[in-house]
Amino acid sequence: MSVPARVTTVVGIPRTVGGKADLDARLYPFGAGGPEPDPATASPATLQERVARRWAAILGVDAGNLTAGAEFQLPGGDSLALVEMLDAVSSDLLTEAQGRWFMSRLESLVRDVTLDHVCAHVEAARREVPA
Structure with missing residues (x-):
């Protein structure tokens, strides 16, 4: 019995106009390909990109x-x-103090777990609790 080397979850399957799976537009399962950018020369990531990386991991x-608007x-x-x-x-x-503030708001976070909502809570923690 064979076991896949990797299982990748995707948000959706690309579809043709007729509604069938578009095999020509299928996602490459191993990322975009090529080497990772050098952090020393890469542009700084936005808050949304950093949250998205944690989310994706x-x-x-x-x-x-x-x-x-992606939902967790x-x-x-x-x-x-x-x-x-x-x-x-x-x-x-976040700093440790900001992290405590952030995690204490779980009740409001779990009502709407979208990427932009999590980012808004990170920004609120930074405003409410100075570094």
Whole structure:
């Protein structure tokens, strides 16, 4: 019995006008290809890009496919993955005090878990608790 070397979750399958799977437009399962950019010469990532990378790492999806309105649950995010993602975002983007403020707002975060909503909460934590 064979086991796939990699399983990739995608937000959606490209479709033809007739509604069938568009095999010519299928996603490359191993990312965009090519080497990763050198962090020393790459432009600084925006907040949304950094949150998307954490989000994608937890869900095992390509961060480039995540839009501002992307919902965490659609590609398979459950409550445990949500807490893991929020902790990773907090650890990466906030000071310890800001992270406590951010995580104390879980009730409002879990009502609408979209990329832009999580980014808005990160920005609010930065405003409310100076570094």
